[in-house]
Amino acid sequence: MQDFRAPWWQPGGHVQTIWSALYARRQQRRHAVRWQRRRWETPDGDFIDLDFSLPMALPQAPTLVLFHGLEGSSASHYAVALAQVCADRGWQLVVPHFRGCSGEPNRLPRAYHSGDADELDWILRRLRHGSGGDLLAMGVSLGGNALALWAGRQREAAREVVRAAAVVCAPLDLVAAGRQLGQGLNRRIYTRMFLRTLVPKALAKWERSPGLFDRDALLRARDLHAFDDIFTGPVHGFADADDYWRRASAKPWLGQVAVPLLLLNARNDPFVPAASLPTRAQVSPAVQLWQPRHGGHVGFSSGAWPAHVLAMPRAVTAWLAQWLAPAQDIKE
Numbered sequence: 001m002q003d004f005r006a007p008w009w010q011p012g013g014h015v016q017t018i019w020s021a022l023y024a025r026r027q028q029r030r031h032a033v034r035w036q037r038r039r040w041e042t043p044d045g046d047f048i049d050l051d052f053s054l055p056m057a058l059p060q061a062p063t064l065v066l067f068h069g070l071e072g073s074s075a076s077h078y079a080v081a082l083a084q085v086c087a088d089r090g091w092q093l094v095v096p097h098f099r100g101c102s103g104e105p106n107r108l109p110r111a112y113h114s115g116d117a118d119e120l121d122w123i124l125r126r127l128r129h130g131s132g133g134d135l136l137a138m139g140v141s142l143g144g145n146a147l148a149l150w151a152g153r154q155r156e157a158a159r160e161v162v163r164a165a166a167v168v169c170a171p172l173d174l175v176a177a178g179r180q181l182g183q184g185l186n187r188r189i190y191t192r193m194f195l196r197t198l199v200p201k202a203l204a205k206w207e208r209s210p211g212l213f214d215r216d217a218l219l220r221a222r223d224l225h226a227f228d229d230i231f232t233g234p235v236h237g238f239a240d241a242d243d244y245w246r247r248a249s250a251k252p253w254l255g256q257v258a259v260p261l262l263l264l265n266a267r268n269d270p271f272v273p274a275a276s277l278p279t280r281a282q283v284s285p286a287v288q289l290w291q292p293r294h295g296g297h298v299g300f301s302s303g304a305w306p307a308h309v310l311a312m313p314r315a316v317t318a319w320l321a322q323w324l325a326p327a328q329d330i331k332e
Contacts, residue, residue: 001264001315004292004300007307013268014185016296024301025308026080033083035074035095037102043122046110049102050094050123053083057092059132062163062324064317065124066095067143069169069298071197073101077309078140078168078298085313089321092133096123098143100201109209111201113236114142114174115248117150121161124150128161136320137165140298141271144170145250151261152253164260164323166316169269169298172254174245176276182223186270191223202231251276254283260323261287262316266295288319 006016027033035051042048051074057063064086068076074083074095086093098112098119112119128135139147144167151158151165158165171177181191199218206215213231221227228241238244254263263283267274277291294300300312 001290001292001295001300001312004266004294004302004311006294006296006299007302007305009305010301010307013266013270013296013299014189016266016268016294016299016301017270018189018296019307020296020299020301020309021077023306024077025306026077026310027084028308028310033080040126044108046099046106046108048096048099048106048123049104050096053086053093055087057086057090061090061092061132062134062136063092063094063127063131064136064138064320065127065162066093067120067137067139067147068095068098068101069141069143070194071101072140072143073097073103076140078313081309082138082313082317085310085317089317091136091317094127105201105204109205109212110235111205111232113232113244113248114145114171115149115236115244116146117153120146120150121154124161134163134324135161136323137162138168138316138320139165139170140168141170144168145172145174145248148172148250148257148261148263149248149253151259152250152256154259155256156258158257158259162259163325164262164320166262166264166320168264168312168316169266169272169295170250170263171272172249172251172263172265172278173272173276174249175242176273177271178225178228178241178245180273181271182225187223190271194224195221195227198227198231202227205235251278251282254278254287257284257286259286262290262319263287264290264312264316266297266299267291267293268295269297271297
């Protein structure tokens, strides 16, 4: 992926982002991806829903855990494409839905956020305990920052849970990415798209817990900074948006990572300024950086018209496979 190039008819990061999400093929087979849903009760009295790809893999096969992005799910284009790639390899794919993202509101006032490393730790350790094969992890965008933060905070302990991890298009510097999303075309397209679902979810929580936040201020929110300042930050234990973005950013922790970790970021990602991406000097020897010029935000579509989005999951799973026990990588 270091040399990835988008098709000539996809100029720029915006086109590469939007085309991949809406129009590019997610599978090369005719049958649709199928999932088996399981519900876990959380230690704090809430629940999360996890989707396991079907058909189920062999008991000793590797399991790949995918943490989705902001307002994502197992229906996201990258999750569907990854399900096919995992099936080709004989791996089990599991998509845990962050609270409120599985199609049903969660019970508690809290939702989810970019720094939810404790939630990821609980999920990964429970899956590790129940898995007969090696466990791998992958995070996309918001889920990627949370996974990288988990790896940095866990240090050597992460190696007891997963063999390796990969992070795709994560805003590892939330301050820089937040500012980027609040400007120009990003504000008019992506910010509006996110707020279209985030605001109603937050308002539904206010109805169940009146006074949880300033409802009138939330109705006036026009960017993610305002939304995080009113809802995400205070509800999840941060002072405000700036405090949340600073404390939840994974970038300062990358030098502490001990588990093999791949960081894939396109340098034309509309969400993530190239200048904010980590350098070799800012990460530990366990971290590998892939920073191709093309790809957009979780785009990476390639091939003949209308293109497909299988190149990224194929490349990432190939990188992850090198860290498996020799008998566990069932060939494509």
